[in-house]
Amino acid sequence: MKTFFDARQHDHAPAMELHNGAYVPYAEHRGRMENVLATLSQVEAPRDHGIEPIRRVHKDNYLAFLQSAHERWVAAGRNGDAHGYAWPVVGRRPLNLNRIDADLGQFSFDASSPISAGTWTSAYWGAQSALAATEAVLGGERAAFALCRPPGHHCGADYLGGYCFLNNVAISTEAAIAAGKRRIAILDVDYHHGNGTQDIFYDRGDVLFVSVHADPATDYPFFWGHADERGEGAGEGTTLNLPLPRGSGLEAYRAALDTGLAAIRDFGADMLCVSFGADTFAGDPISQFALQTADYTPIARSIADLDLPTVIVMEGGYAVDALGANVAAFLAGFD
Ligand code: Q9C
Numbered sequence: 001m002k003t004f005f006d007a008r009q010h011d012h013a014p015a016m017e018l019h020n021g022a023y024v025p026y027a028e029h030r031g032r033m034e035n036v037l038a039t040l041s042q043v044e045a046p047r048d049h050g051i052e053p054i055r056r057v058h059k060d061n062y063l064a065f066l067q068s069a070h071e072r073w074v075a076a077g078r079n080g081d082a083h084g085y086a087w088p089v090v091g092r093r094p095l096n097l098n099r100i101d102a103d104l105g106q107f108s109f110d111a112s113s114p115i116s117a118g119t120w121t122s123a124y125w126g127a128q129s130a131l132a133a134t135e136a137v138l139g140g141e142r143a144a145f146a147l148c149r150p151p152g153h154h155c156g157a158d159y160l161g162g163y164c165f166l167n168n169v170a171i172s173t174e175a176a177i178a179a180g181k182r183r184i185a186i187l188d189v190d191y192h193h194g195n196g197t198q199d200i201f202y203d204r205g206d207v208l209f210v211s212v213h214a215d216p217a218t219d220y221p222f223f224w225g226h227a228d229e230r231g232e233g234a235g236e237g238t239t240l241n242l243p244l245p246r247g248s249g250l251e252a253y254r255a256a257l258d259t260g261l262a263a264i265r266d267f268g269a270d271m272l273c274v275s276f277g278a279d280t281f282a283g284d285p286i287s288q289f290a291l292q293t294a295d296y297t298p299i300a301r302s303i304a305d306l307d308l309p310t311v312i313v314m315e316g317g318y319a320v321d322a323l324g325a326n327v328a329a330f331l332a333g334f335d
């Protein structure tokens with residue numbers, strides 16, 4: 001399968017993250033990509049599609065913030081990586097306070113996504129990888145894979161979070177619509193709910209968002225991904241959340257997935273965008289499902305059986321030593 005990755009996606013390099021009350025080494029590190037790249041042949045660098053396809057998803061004030069945040073952090077006399085510590089939960093007024101700490105709160109929803117010097121560059125080129133995979137599929141490939149890093153499904157039009165800065169799967173989706181596709185299904189099979197993707201398309205009738213994930217009653221991102229979130233306005237009924245309990249293995253996973261696949265068939269999509277996270281793996285250090293490496297092939301095969309042109313974008317997966325094997329097993333389901 002055609003696979004896209006740009007070496008500049010390694011530039012994003014936060015040192016530490018806040019995890020259960022302590023600072024620990026950042027889980028979403030470049031070694032993940034190195035492990036995957038070692039298992040894949042024929043990886044291509046994306047061409048530069050520019051900023052316009054990113055602007056179809058993200059607000060200009062957020063993009064300006066993301067591009068300048070680390071420089072402003074350094075200019076404020078700070079060391080290390082930028083992250084917020086105060087959040088405007090009582091309504092986010094469109095204030096422009098021009099204070100880096102205020103803007104970090106304005107444009108994020110958690111403290112698990114520090115911004116390093118290379119974050120913008122990596123996020124930009126990760127989005128370009130998603131656009132290149134989309135272009136390949138629009139050009140007739142049956143499926144293509146974007147090895148996105150940083151991941152994207154937690155961030156929204158104007159906020160970052162959950163290791164995510166630009167929503168790659170949303171950027172792919174909007175690019176496909178701009179190129180003439182009419183109804184897109186997004187299937188999110190990361191361990192965590194794709195709250196940013198859901199938010200971006202919540203009121204859209206032309207984009208179906210289906211997610212199988214750990215129940216947010218027990219797992220991050222807590223506030224989104226509950227089964228009663230079904231979309232609104234023109235998007236009423238085009239969001240389908242299928243939460244599963246911790247400990248779920250292949251049998252429970254397949255039952256939920258089959259429900260999601262049936263919804264995608266009913267929707268009549270003309271293209272599929274998959275947010276693939278391998279943090280559903282039994283050995284994942286921050287997640288609690290029980291899938292084995294060999295399980296990813298039949299899971300992917302049942303997705304491939306939808307028989308839709310398919311863009312696959314990388315999301316999470318933190319069992320680094322097994323990540324390449326898990327990705328390869330998933331991609332094998334499309335052969
Ligand atoms: N103590 C993705 O898989 N950290 N993001 C949770 C738990 C955030 C995961 C901290 C996990 C985000 C793309």
Ligand code: ZN
Pocket residue numbers: 190191192277279315316317
């Ligand atoms: Zn995840």
